[in-house]
Amino acid sequence: MKMVKLKFGFTSVRTRNWSVGISIMVLALIFIIRYEQSGHKLTTEIDEFDIEGESVQEPAKKPHLITLEDLDYLFSNREEEEDEANGLLVWSHMRPFLERPDALPETGQGIEEAALAMKGLVSLINKEKRASSSASGMVSMKARRTCPDFVNVADVDLSGLSPVLELPCGLTEDSSVTFVGVPDEHSRNFQIQLVGSGILRYGVNFSKPSIVQNTWTEKLGWGEEVRCPCHGSYENQIVDELPLCNEQTSRITLEESSNDDAMMDDFPFLRGNPFTATLWFGIEGFHMTVNGRHETSFPYREKLEPWLVSAVKVSGGLKLLSVSATRLPVPDDHASLAIEEKLKAPSLSGTRITLLVGVFSTGNNFKRRMALRRSWMQYEEVRSGNVAVRFLIGLHTNEQVNLEMWREAKAYADIQFMPFVDYYGLLSLKTVALCILGTKVIPAKYIMKTDDDAFVRIDELLLSLKNKPSSALLYGLISFDSSPDREQGSKWYIRKEEWPLGSYPPWAHGPGYIISQDIAKFVVKGHRERDLRLFKLEDVAMGIWIQQFNQTVKRVKYMNDKRFHNSGCESNYILVHYQTPRLVLCLWEKLQNESQSVCCE
Numbered sequence: 001m002k003m004v005k006l007k008f009g010f011t012s013v014r015t016r017n018w019s020v021g022i023s024i025m026v027l028a029l030i031f032i033i034r035y036e037q038s039g040h041k042l043t044t045e046i047d048e049f050d051i052e053g054e055s056v057q058e059p060a061k062k063p064h065l066i067t068l069e070d071l072d073y074l075f076s077n078r079e080e081e082e083d084e085a086n087g088l089l090v091w092s093h094m095r096p097f098l099e100r101p102d103a104l105p106e107t108g109q110g111i112e113e114a115a116l117a118m119k120g121l122v123s124l125i126n127k128e129k130r131a132s133s134s135a136s137g138m139v140s141m142k143a144r145r146t147c148p149d150f151v152n153v154a155d156v157d158l159s160g161l162s163p164v165l166e167l168p169c170g171l172t173e174d175s176s177v178t179f180v181g182v183p184d185e186h187s188r189n190f191q192i193q194l195v196g197s198g199i200l201r202y203g204v205n206f207s208k209p210s211i212v213q214n215t216w217t218e219k220l221g222w223g224e225e226v227r228c229p230c231h232g233s234y235e236n237q238i239v240d241e242l243p244l245c246n247e248q249t250s251r252i253t254l255e256e257s258s259n260d261d262a263m264m265d266d267f268p269f270l271r272g273n274p275f276t277a278t279l280w281f282g283i284e285g286f287h288m289t290v291n292g293r294h295e296t297s298f299p300y301r302e303k304l305e306p307w308l309v310s311a312v313k314v315s316g317g318l319k320l321l322s323v324s325a326t327r328l329p330v331p332d333d334h335a336s337l338a339i340e341e342k343l344k345a346p347s348l349s350g351t352r353i354t355l356l357v358g359v360f361s362t363g364n365n366f367k368r369r370m371a372l373r374r375s376w377m378q379y380e381e382v383r384s385g386n387v388a389v390r391f392l393i394g395l396h397t398n399e400q401v402n403l404e405m406w407r408e409a410k411a412y413a414d415i416q417f418m419p420f421v422d423y424y425g426l427l428s429l430k431t432v433a434l435c436i437l438g439t440k441v442i443p444a445k446y447i448m449k450t451d452d453d454a455f456v457r458i459d460e461l462l463l464s465l466k467n468k469p470s471s472a473l474l475y476g477l478i479s480f481d482s483s484p485d486r487e488q489g490s491k492w493y494i495r496k497e498e499w500p501l502g503s504y505p506p507w508a509h510g511p512g513y514i515i516s517q518d519i520a521k522f523v524v525k526g527h528r529e530r531d532l533r534l535f536k537l538e539d540v541a542m543g544i545w546i547q548q549f550n551q552t553v554k555r556v557k558y559m560n561d562k563r564f565h566n567s568g569c570e571s572n573y574i575l576v577h578y579q580t581p582r583l584v585l586c587l588w589e590k591l592q593n594e595s596q597s598v599c600c601e
């Protein structure tokens, strides 16, 4: 769970609610959703032009059941693959935790897709092996270029329903997609869709000049739409420091006539006039810039994060001259560059180490992981093996991304894979996996959880841990008094059935917290024996489990430290969050240069 600072200076756990006081406008859309077995791509056909009526058809939802077949496949003998990358050390322990009857709702889908992804990956690995053993280097070189940095298409034909652009390895923060087009003279609307595990829709309406953004997921259907010009309570909402709607556009009020030319001047899209619109992906959401001016922002929702987007669709009344996507996630070429020895995880002595740091990462975050390897993973304590850092990553729905990750795991020996796809709702299973790693695979006195966009001062952290208790410890930025988010559509939305109480027990914020080994053991045992409940917010979940430890084993020492910064950077930090790869490298350089922890922005 994250805290987001509002523009007005107050901080609240509950600020990402886009729920609005306005009544939900019924979307006049008819859609047919097909969930294709082959390749598990979501195909959506939305006929949005001629329908102004009230009829809304619910898309078909397909239940995902955990099947024994999938589980057996996932946990079948993986020795051969394990030897190669050594990335399946936790995997083999995970089966009992996935088979719980009270599994998290997305477990079925996560496992089903992971089984599919694993099959694809194994076949790619074998193909690559055959290619390299046939001594034809050409073949393997050709197989290498799988995740391009840039894709584009020109003079796009919009008559079909197929995507105008495929994004082979998804998007990442800082990626952008640029559209150059001309709305027809009599255009009523057009729309852009990003399609992946769900749909993100960006609709431009000329009959009533407005922009509508919304998301569709299999689980929740269409969410709450955000409309610009905006009215109501989301007017002040901020995403990556940008407002949801440009203020100038917002001056257009619903009362004004839609044919008012003066008003149309402020609307970013004009019929018959060319536009260049760039959709770019920030840390908290995506943003649209039209002809150089920021127009709209929209926070990410569950299942609609950039890494899950696989294609772009465009439809409606416009001529589309070109679409291009840039700054796409590209892995380093681990094979051709001789790996610098200092970037590879050192081998561990086998005795109990001081600290294990589990970094939660996801498939195509190649750049973030490289930035960490080149920065705080270079601390002497890490290089000497007293502190171990491991990335915990679920499988990706795209097999090329999986293959790249596999190569990365082999090259750096610091990745542990999860037997499920990285859905946000399954994060707390990763937390259990980290506890397994820190107790059974790499036993450590303390276990830390962090994210791949956090910078950790290992030296300062170890210093601080020196005078902390070695048992029954939770250390980090602790929330002692917080309550569940009941706003549907929020990434942190919790139903009454999931957590009936009005408040949570104390928990430490997810970007960085530390527990002692005895608590990690308790977590593993508690889940194996099913005494501990699963809960989708991993950091709150840890707080819930720790409260149970406090009640049944030993009194817990909750140690709060404000030097763990949850959003952004402040000097004299132990940990800062929301740092792009560029900032992570800059922070490291600053530490080398000035030997004090100052921020880069």
Ligand SMILES: *[C@@H]1O[C@H](CO)[C@@H](O)[C@H](O)[C@H]1NC(C)=O
Residues within 6 Å of the ligand: 028, 048, 051, 052, 189, 203, 205, 206, 207, 208, 212
């Ligand atoms: C465009 O706006 C008009 C007026 O609000 C509305 O009736 C119509 O359904 C909208 N069209 C789309 C595609 O949203």
Ligand SMILES: *[C@@H]1O[C@H](CO)[C@@H](O)[C@H](O)[C@H]1NC(C)=O
Residues within 6 Å of the ligand: 505, 506, 547, 550, 551, 555, 556
């Ligand atoms: C932990 O246990 C002690 C009693 O042993 C109790 O006073 C305290 O409130 C508990 N803390 C939490 C967060 O439950």
Ligand SMILES: *[C@@H]1O[C@H](CO)[C@@H](O)[C@H](O)[C@H]1NC(C)=O
Residues within 6 Å of the ligand: 586, 589, 590, 593
């Ligand atoms: C660190 O020092 C080098 C050499 O003096 C300088 O070029 C670089 O800009 C400095 N970096 C930062 C982040 O201050």
